[in-house]
Each structure stands twice: as C-alpha cells, then as structure tokens.
Amino acid sequence: MAEREDVVLTRDVNVITVPEGNTTTLTKGAIVTIHQALGNNYTVVTDYGHMVRIASEDADALGKESHQLHTLVTETSAEAVEQNCWEVMKTIYDPEIPVNIVDLGLVYYCNAKPSEVYTDQNNVHVIMTLTAPGCGMGPVIQGDVEKSIRALPGVDKVEVEVVLDPPWSREMMSEVAQLQLGLY
Known part of the structure; x- marks a missing residue:
C-alpha cells in the first residue's frame, strides 16, 4: 500500500x-x-x-473486509501441499517491511511428507529465521506461518522451527525484494 x-x-x-x-x-x-x-x-x-x-x-x-487466503492447488499429495505452503507463506509479511517472508529470505526450508496416521494428509516442517535475534514479532510471524499452513487442505501436523544460525542478512532477500526496498 x-x-x-x-x-x-x-x-x-x-x-x-x-x-x-x-x-x-x-x-x-x-x-x-x-x-x-x-x-x-x-x-x-x-x-x-x-x-x-x-x-x-x-x-x-x-471498515475493511477480511482478506481471504486461497489455495492454488486442491490436491493433497505431499508435492501439492508443499507448493501450497510456499504460496501461503508468500502472503505473510513482516509488519514493518512491505516484503513477504519468503522474498525477505526468512524461510530456509519447507517440506511436506505423508502422515503416518492419516491417508491424504501430510506433516509439514518449516525452518525459518528472523531479521534480528530477539525480534518481538518472531513468535507472531511463526504463529502466522503455522496457522496459515494448518488451514491448507491435506495438512495434518505443522512444525515451524525458528533458527538463528545461519543469521539472516539482506543478501538472503530475493532480487525482487531488494529492488522493492531500493537496495539493489
């Protein structure tokens, strides 16, 4: 905006x-x-x-309407769920920076694998970081990731792990993000 x-x-x-x-x-x-x-x-x-x-x-x-998240793929295979996870994480933004957490370089890893308990369900593991250690918004962003992925079809369990090593740096941002922020 x-x-x-x-x-x-x-x-x-x-x-x-x-x-x-x-x-x-x-x-x-x-x-x-x-x-x-x-x-x-x-x-x-x-x-x-x-x-x-x-x-x-x-x-x-x-005085606004609630944003609605949508999924691009309705399949529940591990590959489709993983694709949806990446897409939904692109709708999550750092509240101070107008760049989504994927382009910001905060998400290091995302993997979906079939659930051992439920057919057509998957367990998702995400590894992400923060722009700064001790960021007060870290647990909030982590919660946003978990909540958004949990709402996707074909998801049983979600684990969002926050790591600080390797530490985030602006070189981890996509070219698009760097251009958007005037850093490139």
Missing part, C-alpha cells in the same frame, strides 16, 4: 504492538493510519505514533 489512509475504529480491537509483539487493545473511536495492508493483516500507526498490527479477522473495525 503506497498511500496512507486514516480511519476511525468502529469498535474496540485487539492488536499486537510492533516490534515488541505484546498484545493490547485499541478503543472504538481511535484514529489510526493504515501503514501496510499486505497479506492477511494490517499494520497501523496510532495517533500516539505507536505501530500495531490488526489481524484480518478484525478488518471490520477498520
């Missing part, structure tokens, strides 16, 4: 502070500026200058 938009909250809404990752509530009538509306969440700045994230399911408080 290139243009900022001021909105008045139509109801109380639970938010996550950025970059700390703490939960709090903004009250009905508060004025916020939409900073980023990418992926499945909104990053807004309060009238006090605090940056917070509002989940898609609370988009109505902003």
Whole structure:
C-alpha cells in the first residue's frame, strides 16, 4: 500500500504492538493510519505514533473486509501441499517491511511428507529465521506461518522451527525484494 489512509475504529480491537509483539487493545473511536495492508493483516500507526498490527479477522473495525487466503492447488499429495505452503507463506509479511517472508529470505526450508496416521494428509516442517535475534514479532510471524499452513487442505501436523544460525542478512532477500526496498 503506497498511500496512507486514516480511519476511525468502529469498535474496540485487539492488536499486537510492533516490534515488541505484546498484545493490547485499541478503543472504538481511535484514529489510526493504515501503514501496510499486505497479506492477511494490517499494520497501523496510532495517533500516539505507536505501530500495531490488526489481524484480518478484525478488518471490520477498520471498515475493511477480511482478506481471504486461497489455495492454488486442491490436491493433497505431499508435492501439492508443499507448493501450497510456499504460496501461503508468500502472503505473510513482516509488519514493518512491505516484503513477504519468503522474498525477505526468512524461510530456509519447507517440506511436506505423508502422515503416518492419516491417508491424504501430510506433516509439514518449516525452518525459518528472523531479521534480528530477539525480534518481538518472531513468535507472531511463526504463529502466522503455522496457522496459515494448518488451514491448507491435506495438512495434518505443522512444525515451524525458528533458527538463528545461519543469521539472516539482506543478501538472503530475493532480487525482487531488494529492488522493492531500493537496495539493489
């Protein structure tokens, strides 16, 4: 989203502070500026200058509609599930950076393998990192990945492992991301 938009909250809404990752509530009538509306969440700045994230399911408080994630492949083979995992992770954004976590280089590995318990189901293992150790939004982004993958067809179990070695660096970003951020 290139243009900022001021909105008045139509109801109380639970938010996550950025970059700390703490939960709090903004009250009905508060004025916020939409900073980023990418992926499945909104990053807004309060009238006090605090940056917070509002989940898609609370988009109505902003006068917006909830984003709907869709899958590109409805098959439940391990290959199709893995493809869907990569696609859904491309809809997850760092709330401070307008680049998805895949192009940002935060996802190191994703593998789907057939479940030992259920036919037509798969277990998914993701290894990812953070832009900085101790990032308060790390558990939030990790949770977004797990929740989004768990909602895909053909998924039984999801494990999202956060590692700090190797450490993330901007060289891990795709060319598209570097161009988008003016770094290339």
